[in-house]
Amino acid sequence: MAEESRKIIHVDMDAFYASVEQLDNPELKGKPLAVGGGGARGVVAAASYEARKFGxxxxxxxxxxxKKCPELIFVSPRFNRYREISHSIREIFFEYTDLVEPLSLDEAYLDVSQNKTGMPSATLLAREIRQRILKTTGLTASAGISVNKFLAKIASDVNKPNGQKTIPPEEVHDFLMQLEVRKFFGVGKVTAEKMYRLGIFTGADLHSKDEDFLTTHFGNSGAHYYKVVRGIHNSPVQPSRIPKSIGAERTFRENLSSEIFMLEKLEGIAEELEKRLGSKDRAGKTITLKIKYSDFQLQTRSHTGGHFVSKKAEILAIARELLYQQPLRESVRLLGISLSNLNTEQDSSAPAAEDVSVQLRFDF
Known part of the structure; x- marks a missing residue:
C-alpha cells in the first residue's frame, strides 16, 4: 500500500437554514423553528435544535x-440568502487551502495537509476556521478532523453543535471498533438491518468478518466494508466535484391517481431536465424515474441504454415506459426524472487509485 499523510477537515454548519433564519430574525432565537411548509403538502427542509428536541x-x-411540536414556527426558505452566506464561508475556506470540496451549501471537505498558513496542526486549524466563520457570519459550525473523508465526516457529528472532534491516526482502529455499523459510509437502513441479522452490530463485529464472507452477503459492497472498517478510504478531496447524476422533480398540490395526468407532469419535468443538462453540457445513459406515493413511500425505476441522451423527447419516451412498467400502488405526490452514467464520468477501464493505509503518525 502506498503511504500518504493526509489531514482532512469536514466542516458542517449547525442547523444551517434554521440558524440563518434565527440570525436574521432575533425574535426566533431559542424557539422551535422549521424551514419549509407546514400545510397539508408541506415538508420540513430544516429544523432548529429547539425543534429537533421534539423529534x-x-x-x-x-x-x-x-403534531410532534404544536408550538413549531414555520418559515419559508430563502435560498438566495443561504447561498450568499455559504459563499462567504467558502471564501474563508480558500484562505487556508485550495483543496475544498463542497458537498452542499452547509458542508465541505478541506484537505489541509499542505495549507496556506503553514500551521502543522489540523486540529488548531479547524478551530481557527470555526472562529472565523462565527466572526464573519454570526453562525456556528462543527468540524471533524482525521486522515480521510469518511472519518472526518463521522467525527464532525460527535460534538455537535459548535464543537469538533479529532481522530488521529493512532486512534482510528479503536474508534472504528466501537462505531455502530449504521454509521459506516455506505450502510443504509436496509443494509444495517441485514447486518444485524448476521450478528454485525459494531465495527468490531464487521472487522471480524473476512472479505469473502462480506462479498458473499453484500456483493461488490462487501469489499468496501472490508476496507472501510480498517480505516481505508482513499477518496481524495476533489475541488471540482463532477456530479454523478442530474435530475428534476416536482411535488404536486394534489395527489395524482391517473397515469394520464402524470404524463403531463413528466413532460414539464423532462423539459426542465433538458435545460439543466444543456447548461452543463451533460448527457447520460441511465434514466431513473422517481415516484413518491401519498404515504411518502419512495420507488425508483431505471433504464440504461447504449447511448447518451440529453433531449426532452428521448428522456420523456423512456420515462413513459418506466411509468407503465408496473402498476402504481396508490396516488402519487411527487415525480422526478434523473440521468446518471454521465458523459463526465471516468473511463471504468482506468486504473484504480491505490489504497491508503491510515496507520500513520503525524501532528494532528
Missing amino acids: VHSAMSGQLAR
Whole structure:
C-alpha cells in the first residue's frame, strides 16, 4: 500500500437554514423553528435544535412536524440568502487551502495537509476556521478532523453543535471498533438491518468478518466494508466535484391517481431536465424515474441504454415506459426524472487509485 499523510477537515454548519433564519430574525432565537411548509403538502427542509428536541427533522411532513411540536414556527426558505452566506464561508475556506470540496451549501471537505498558513496542526486549524466563520457570519459550525473523508465526516457529528472532534491516526482502529455499523459510509437502513441479522452490530463485529464472507452477503459492497472498517478510504478531496447524476422533480398540490395526468407532469419535468443538462453540457445513459406515493413511500425505476441522451423527447419516451412498467400502488405526490452514467464520468477501464493505509503518525 502506498503511504500518504493526509489531514482532512469536514466542516458542517449547525442547523444551517434554521440558524440563518434565527440570525436574521432575533425574535426566533431559542424557539422551535422549521424551514419549509407546514400545510397539508408541506415538508420540513430544516429544523432548529429547539425543534429537533421534539423529534422534528428534515424530510418530515409539515403535518407530522406540527403534531410532534404544536408550538413549531414555520418559515419559508430563502435560498438566495443561504447561498450568499455559504459563499462567504467558502471564501474563508480558500484562505487556508485550495483543496475544498463542497458537498452542499452547509458542508465541505478541506484537505489541509499542505495549507496556506503553514500551521502543522489540523486540529488548531479547524478551530481557527470555526472562529472565523462565527466572526464573519454570526453562525456556528462543527468540524471533524482525521486522515480521510469518511472519518472526518463521522467525527464532525460527535460534538455537535459548535464543537469538533479529532481522530488521529493512532486512534482510528479503536474508534472504528466501537462505531455502530449504521454509521459506516455506505450502510443504509436496509443494509444495517441485514447486518444485524448476521450478528454485525459494531465495527468490531464487521472487522471480524473476512472479505469473502462480506462479498458473499453484500456483493461488490462487501469489499468496501472490508476496507472501510480498517480505516481505508482513499477518496481524495476533489475541488471540482463532477456530479454523478442530474435530475428534476416536482411535488404536486394534489395527489395524482391517473397515469394520464402524470404524463403531463413528466413532460414539464423532462423539459426542465433538458435545460439543466444543456447548461452543463451533460448527457447520460441511465434514466431513473422517481415516484413518491401519498404515504411518502419512495420507488425508483431505471433504464440504461447504449447511448447518451440529453433531449426532452428521448428522456420523456423512456420515462413513459418506466411509468407503465408496473402498476402504481396508490396516488402519487411527487415525480422526478434523473440521468446518471454521465458523459463526465471516468473511463471504468482506468486504473484504480491505490489504497491508503491510515496507520500513520503525524501532528494532528
